[in-house]
Structure formats: C-alpha cells, structure tokens
Amino acid sequence: MIKTVHVKKGYQLRIEGIVDATLKSLKTPDHVAVCPARVPFIKPRLRVKKGDDVRIGTLLFEDKQEPRFQFLSPGGGRIDDIRFGPRRVIDQVVIALARDENQVDFPALTDRTLATISRSDLVNMIMAGGIWPLIRALPFRDIANPDTMPPAIFVGLDDLEPFQAAPEVYLTDNENLFDFGVRVLKRLSDTVYVTAAKANRNVKNCLNGQINLVHTGKYPAGDPGVLLYHLKTTSKENNSWFIAGQDVLMLARLLTTGHYPTERVVAIGGSAADEKQHVQARLGASIADLLGYPVDPAVMRCVSGGVFRGQVVSPDGFLGLYETALTLLPEGNEKEFMALFNPGWKKQTYSRVYLSHLNPADLTVNCNRHGDERACIACMHCADVCPVDILPQLTYKAVLAGEVEEALAHGLLDCVECGLCTYVCPSKIELTDALKTAKAAYRKEREGG
Numbered sequence: 001m002i003k004t005v006h007v008k009k010g011y012q013l014r015i016e017g018i019v020d021a022t023l024k025s026l027k028t029p030d031h032v033a034v035c036p037a038r039v040p041f042i043k044p045r046l047r048v049k050k051g052d053d054v055r056i057g058t059l060l061f062e063d064k065q066e067p068r069f070q071f072l073s074p075g076g077g078r079i080d081d082i083r084f085g086p087r088r089v090i091d092q093v094v095i096a097l098a099r100d101e102n103q104v105d106f107p108a109l110t111d112r113t114l115a116t117i118s119r120s121d122l123v124n125m126i127m128a129g130g131i132w133p134l135i136r137a138l139p140f141r142d143i144a145n146p147d148t149m150p151p152a153i154f155v156g157l158d159d160l161e162p163f164q165a166a167p168e169v170y171l172t173d174n175e176n177l178f179d180f181g182v183r184v185l186k187r188l189s190d191t192v193y194v195t196a197a198k199a200n201r202n203v204k205n206c207l208n209g210q211i212n213l214v215h216t217g218k219y220p221a222g223d224p225g226v227l228l229y230h231l232k233t234t235s236k237e238n239n240s241w242f243i244a245g246q247d248v249l250m251l252a253r254l255l256t257t258g259h260y261p262t263e264r265v266v267a268i269g270g271s272a273a274d275e276k277q278h279v280q281a282r283l284g285a286s287i288a289d290l291l292g293y294p295v296d297p298a299v300m301r302c303v304s305g306g307v308f309r310g311q312v313v314s315p316d317g318f319l320g321l322y323e324t325a326l327t328l329l330p331e332g333n334e335k336e337f338m339a340l341f342n343p344g345w346k347k348q349t350y351s352r353v354y355l356s357h358l359n360p361a362d363l364t365v366n367c368n369r370h371g372d373e374r375a376c377i378a379c380m381h382c383a384d385v386c387p388v389d390i391l392p393q394l395t396y397k398a399v400l401a402g403e404v405e406e407a408l409a410h411g412l413l414d415c416v417e418c419g420l421c422t423y424v425c426p427s428k429i430e431l432t433d434a435l436k437t438a439k440a441a442y443r444k445e446r447e448g449g
C-alpha cells in the first residue's frame, strides 16, 4: 500500500532557469577530484601522495575515527595534486586521468547471492567498495553507523529544491538496476521507503509499483527528515537512514559489476547558466568541464548542491560527493536605478512587499542580500515555513544563550537544515547556519569530543 504524507508548511521558490529534461553526455575530462572537506563529520587520513598511480577504486583516504569509511578514486591515472585549505584541511585530491584507466576488481553479487549473503558480509562489501558514505543517518546527516540496524531507510527521488537532477532522467533505462539497489537496502533494514512527489507521474511510470511513500507539499516536502517527522510514532525512529535515489544506482552498480561507479547525472540550472540541462558526468568532475565555458566569479556565482542547501564553489573547483546539481546565479552587485520607486514586478518576495506576488512568471534570483542583519521583528515568517514545526527564532535565541536543553525541547534535532527560515527572514538572520552548527556541536558532545 502506498502511504501519503501531506506536508503543509514549506515554500516553493519561483525561480528562472529550470533544467531541461534532456541528457547530454560530456567528453571524458582530463582531471577528476575528490573533496574530503565537503564530507561532514569525518577526519580524513590520506592513503596516497602526489605522483602515486591509482586505479578506479583505489583507496584515496579514510576516516581516522572510523577507518571502514573509505573514499575511493573515481578515476584511473596519477595523483596530480593534493590541495589543502585553511588549517591544513584536505580540500581536494586531484587525479589526472590516464588514457586507459585501470580499475580495482571488487566481488559482485547476482540476484541469487544477494538473497543468501549475510547482512554483515553485505555491509562489508559496500564499505570496501567505497559506497557506504552515500548512506547517511538522521538526525545529523552523518555517515550511517554500519553496526546498527536502522528502523527505516528513506530513498529520496524528489526533494523539490530548485534545479535538482530529475529522477525520470537518471532512472530511464536503469529501472532494473534501481530495483536491485532497493533490494540491497531491504537487506539492511526491514522498512525501506521509496519516496516521490505525488504529482510526479513520470517517476511513477518509470518505477512501476516500487514507490511506497508519496508526499504532497512544497520544498522540502521530500526530505527524509521531513517525511520521518510526519510519520514517526516513537523517538526510536529518529535514527533512520537515507540515501538519494541516484545513489541507489551507484550502490547497485558496484554490487552488480564489481567496479566502483564513476558516472552520475548532474543538473545544471539557474538564470545565469548558458544551457540549462542534465549532463552525464564523471564523478568528481570539475565545474569547468561540467559547464564547458568560462565563468567570471565577479558577476556569476556557482552553487553546488542546491540554492538553499548548497555551497559556493570556485569556477576552478569540483563537485563534492553528495552534489548532483550545479546552479549559476547572477551576483546582483549592480546598483538599481530608482530602486525606491521600483514596484518589484520581477523581484522575489515572500512577505509580498513587491508586486511580483501577482506575477505568474518564474522570477530572477540573485545573490544580493539587500541589507545587513538586524534585530528580529517577531514577524513569524520563519515559523510559518518551517516544515517540522520548529519555532526557529526561539530555538535560535536558545542556541545563542547556550541553552542546549531548551533548544532540544524546541525540536532542534528535527531541523532538516533546509534553509527556508533564513531565506524568508526579513532581518537577514542566519537561522539555519546557527541551528546546523548547534546540531553538530551537540553531536560532538554526545560522541564524547
């Protein structure tokens, strides 16, 4: 039976630059990279040095705290550079690809061996094959603990953040692979929810009966944390796991072929993008290879991962492990002529101060904050959009005052870090960052340091 979750709060940004449903293949790049600094909560320990030869699937680095979390090379060739950020954080491990890439062989499964392999052997195969970090756990969104049995695993197909890779694009011709991946997940947990937006008929046609949880509502209705918040009946379910739909294909590719998967579909969107399209790209592709044209960072911003949750990347940077969306937005530094008298027919507004709320067209978004942080005016916009019924302004005040218990009582751990409260706040208060940092600090304290 298909369950339905109705998410009443949230917000759908009407934004220009929607991604076309066609899929374009890119030529093999010269370089790919892995970005350890973009994997939250790990302490990377390098296993290669500059100049080493690597194959697809060679171990590049592992987590010092949990060495079974392994991060493998998405390309075969030579380690071209290891770039460090502030405080010697390992920013990028760059691989120059060889003309003929070699690959590491891992054991593979068939339908029959999947049914008979023990759960612990299956977990070990996924970890040795470098795919385990794609399975993450609520509420902190860290890599799932392989020694636990989760109450449920959520597979997310539609997360409704603008410009994400469309599931009907990456699932086409991969339906059987997806089915295999879901069967792998069913060996890890008794409950696996394959989730999609109720309105997305394309996905339902593609998957023919595999979806067992649909959601209605605005962004971030499809987020696993939001779905869990609306479904859970006990606090034990708070530690459920989740994996993105496209990563189920990665998992299945590793286990059916015995080779580390190297490709992903990436959505390129945003009003400043020349071509708004899906591309079949190498894992760890550079921004330059994905776009195929130069970007001036003074006038255009590259955001990797999504407009609300993503991060700004340099045009000479690379996509991170969890990122399958690249958005290009104008910086918006230009001074507006007669700004005070502009009725804002094309300006984004949540609070309806501009006439644009009467304009049915998708609107431009730029990166200009239009002002600095001010004191909270108790407008309650943040609470009105919060999909998990937190009062963000009160939780934020508790966090600032160091009142951890009070912040927890307000529902801090339910926060899905969606970014909406920050977006709608007329006082420009960075609510999401503060709550995300507080969650991470609480996790650190709970883990004992």
Ligand code: SF4
Pocket: 382, 385, 386, 387, 388, 390, 392, 414, 415, 416, 417, 418, 419, 420, 421, 422, 431, 432, 435
């Ligand atoms: S508190 Fe803010 S970031 Fe957290 S779920 Fe609510 S709206 Fe999203």
Ligand code: SF4
Pocket: 375, 376, 377, 378, 379, 380, 381, 382, 383, 392, 393, 421, 424, 425, 426, 427, 428, 429, 431
């Ligand atoms: S949206 Fe901003 S100003 Fe309004 S109540 Fe929330 S924190 Fe305060």
